[in-house]
Amino acid sequence: MSRRHTDRTDDDSRHIGRRQWLSALGIAGVATLAGCSEQGGDGGDGSDGEDGSDGGNGTDDGDGEDGSDGGNAVDVGDFPQFGVGDLYGQEVARTLARDAFEQSEYEYGFDGDTMVNPDGDQVEINIYHSAGQETSQLTAEFIAQELGQNLGINVVVEAIDGTRFNNEYWTAEAQGGTDTVNGEELEWASPTPQNPGPRSVTSNEPWDMSIVFGLNTYPLNPLTNEVFFDGANTFYNPVGYYPQFDVQALFEDAREATTREELQQAFVEIFENLAREQPYITLLFSDDLVGYNPDLNGPIENFSNGWDLPAWHFEDPSVSGSYDTVTSAGFTTLNPLYNTENGAGDAIARALDQGYTFDENQEYFPLLYDMSTEDGEVWTFEVRENLQFSEPYGQVTAEDFVYLIQELHQSDWANTAASSSWDGVEVEQTGEFEFEATLETPNLLWPQTYDPLLYPIPRDLVEPYVEEEDVDGLEQDEELLELQFTGNLGAFTLDEWNRGSGTEYTRNDEYYLRDIDEGPDLFSEGPLFEEASISVVEEQASRLGALETGEADSAAIPPEQYESYDEDENVTVRQVPTPYNTIISVNQRENGWNAGPGNLFQHVPFRQALASAISKDQLIEGVYRGLAEPHFTWQPRWSEFYPGDE
Amino acid sequence: MGFGRYVTARVLWAGVVSLIITTITFLLVSAAPNPSVQEAATQAALQGGDPAEAAERARELRGLDQPLYVRYMDFIESVYTFDWGWSRSRSQPVTEALGQGLYYTAQYSVPWTVLTVLIGPLVGVYSAANMYSWKDHAATGFAFFGYAIPNFFFGIILLLIFGVWLEVIPVVYNTDVAVFSAQNAVQLSIPVFVLVTGSIGGIMRVSRNESAEFQNAEFMKTAKAKGVSPIRAYAYHVMRPTLVPLSTTLVGQLLALFLGSSLLVEVVFGIPGIGRVTYNALIAQDTNLLLGSTLAFTFIAVIGNLLEDLVFTVLDPRISYDDR
Secondary structure, three states: OHHHHHOHHHHHHHOHHHHHHHHOOOOOOOOOOOOOOOOOOOOOOOOOOOOOOOOOOOOOOHHHHOOOOOOOOOOOOOOOOOOOHHHOOHHHHHHHHHHHHHHOOOOOEEEOOEEEOOOOOEOEEEEEEEOOOHHHHHHHHHHHHHHHHHHOOEEEEEEEOHHHHHHHHHOOOOOOEEEEEOOEEEEEOOOEOOEOOOOOOOOOOOOOEEOOOOOEOOOOOHHHHHHHHOOOOOOOOOOOOOOOOOHHHHHHHHHHOOOHHHHHHHHHHHHHHHHHHOOOEEEEEEOEEEEEOOOEEOOOOOOOOOOOHHHOEEOOOOOOOEEEEEEOOOOOOOOOOOOOOHHHHHHHHOOOOOOEEEOOOOOEEEOOEEEEEOOOOEEEEEEOOOOEOOOOOOEOOHHHHHHHHHHHHOOOOOOOOOHHHHOOOEEEEEEOOEEEEEOOOOOOOOHHHOOOOOOOOOHHHHHHHHHHOOHHHHHHOHHHHOOOOOOOOOOEEEEEEEOOOEEEEEEOOOOHHHHOOOOOHHHHHOOOOOEEEEEEOOOHHHHHHHHHHOOOOEEEOOHHHHHHHHOOOOOEEEEEOOOEEEEEEEOOOOOOOOOOOOOHHHOHHHHHHHHHHOOHHHHHHHOOOOOEEEOOEOEOOOOOOOOOOO | OOHHHHHHHHHHHHHHHHHHHHHHHHHHHHHOOOHHHHHHHHHHHHOOOOHHHHHHHHHHHOOOOOOHHHHHHHHHHHHHOOOOOEEOOOOEEHHHHHHHHHHHHHHHHHHHHHHHHHHHHHHHHHHHHOOOOHHHHHHHHHHHHHHHOOHHHHHHHHHHHHHHHOOOOOOOOOOOOOOOOHHHHHHHHHHHHHHHHHHHHHHHHHHHHHHHHHOOOHHHHHHHHOOOOHHHHHHHHHHHHHHHHHHHHHHHHHHHHHHHHHHHHHHHHOOOOHHHHHHHHHHOOOHHHHHHHHHHHHHHHHHHHHHHHHHHHHHOOOOOOOOO
């Protein structure tokens, strides 16, 4: 920790750019002119239908798909990567901006280097970032500098508290309404606070741009991205984005796909279009930084880091030592039926496996059961035959799972954490170790939704509560809370759960995973630690201290302390990719764009201009110390559904 | 009025006070909306059921459809029989949660209180005896330093020095070690040190000023004239009257510290004590646990005040309980 203090001067030198960015900012109030006009469908419905695009080198006449930017002097291609290479810089940004000016019914233009509104004044917009978060502030200042240099826009950087931003700017009272989108009448039949209605329905406070919130891109199950993009009236659309391609048809294709290829085709096309339309200006994916004991073998810089914990070990692969981790908050419950927290999920996972997981290639890996399907509608679950609960509950069979689903998850009284996952799913036992689930609508990516992920719970344990419909009894059952039924179903056995200080485990010699054929060879001896523990340490400085002294084998590292830990020989830092993105949300609703009449954010070329005015590489190097990946479409590069860019 | 009757009266009064506080608590809780009823209604609405009916059913299940006085009697009964309900944020009975918290808090607060009560007045009297000498300034400086530096910050610094650099104390508090073991004494030494330095400042100053008043009093002159040794003179003739006004502040101050500053120290050192139990209950909106800890602190405060009143009469024979 001493290094952190003495290295301060180094830290500052990395922020040299900061003063530069600050100087690019003028201090001025924000003009809050209303008078945005609603832009009708600007020709073309976008999609040119299925053309079997394989996402290869897109040098074809991709412009046809844009509809809106026919006279475009910039060929952005099938899968444009704004903000890098040819698609970064003043020239390309200004060319795209001029396209947008042509589309706008108001006279915006460039006066020398500055972008001016119809009154001839410089365009001035504001950007909000999270108050008190250095990275967020630096990102906003960098954006302001880039937009100032490359587009001549005066961007005012403002800090805001996340909760306040959510309540007053991001969400609004759901009102609903109708509007014309791509020439068709569209109704907001079930508005939400995150999509309260058409662009005319706005939040209380006007705002232009924000980097306060990042969103999940759901790389394992991209279908979930429906909530953001399935039409202008979808569930979550605070910025008022109107897709100009037929996104609903493409999502329909993805939903109905019966082969992996069809699925991929539909998704790739969706993500190419999103890369082009930039509903949110995509910037980057930042990595999670995790510090590990350098003697520990196993952690990988992968989304599935930790999936093969039973094969992790210290130095040589033999059973030794204790795997100790720290967490910032205590656990509400360890009852597998009612837990909804990630931290408690980890604590349960040490002692109790779930149905399956995903390996380092993000592929399905069967733990308790294997799942298979022909068409995505009927799924067969094959339960392993070497699974044992603790006495007196005996062997785990298909009956336990079916009972659990039908009598608890699908009941109207138990309110288990998984109850929403099993709505409308028909479950039937088809053998001692086999059962089938029939979905209402087929879904090839059902396992990736985590919906069919089950904990094994003994039927005999829960049956008395089911008969009485006793929720409190079920929630407070000691065997469930203290995980006393786990038999050979987990790598470790829970010894003690001290509510204030955490959990302690000892190695489970009988672990079923030792006898399976799949997976790494070391599974046959796993787990390779004598003991394990998770300690609750609320203070970050104390967690990091524990990591340095070796009392903890793993702890999260705050990004601003990356260098000092990276140089520390007592700690190995891993960069674990995440599906959460950093984006500029541009307000396409009527209370967005407070720089003059009209709302330029509503025009695709203008959003493209913004995206190509910001250098993703410089942002990642300058602000994120290289600990991030550039973000071009609504998937990270390692996703199976990422459009090809080679 | 004899001593016995005085004590009886004070104890009865303490009982009345606790009943009044419990009653006010009950009225506040029953006036507030019940989260589990709202939860049931929301759940029903989400699943297409009738929210009003679900709320009614939840109310019935929890006995909330009973008249107020019946619920009041039930509440009072469960409070005084220690049936304080289930803590949702910790998945254990409230009494167990509080018991666990107190178990860990007591381990550092007992030494803390004892040391504070011993060292504070001692340093104060020492300062007064050497008033305006370098010894006085050193003692005052020490007391003010501890008083001025925020406990959590001081704690982090000491943890950094002794835990991370010198590695003489563990960074992660270990709940496995026996209460009376060297290991436990070592891991609690720094938190106790931080708390003691934080709390003796005020006490030291009050006792310094109080004893300054007494050291030139008539009875001190008499004692000195009779040849009483300086130690006995200070310990017996100055310390005792000094402690009387001090004892009023002591109890109140320590109770406040119990909840307030101990929370921050518990967070820094990872001690799962009562401060963190209460704070997390507040954050998690765990009504039962919050109510339980409020009641626990109420009872502690009532008993503390009772003890204070009794200690008065022992410390200073001039205060009689006859006219109370």
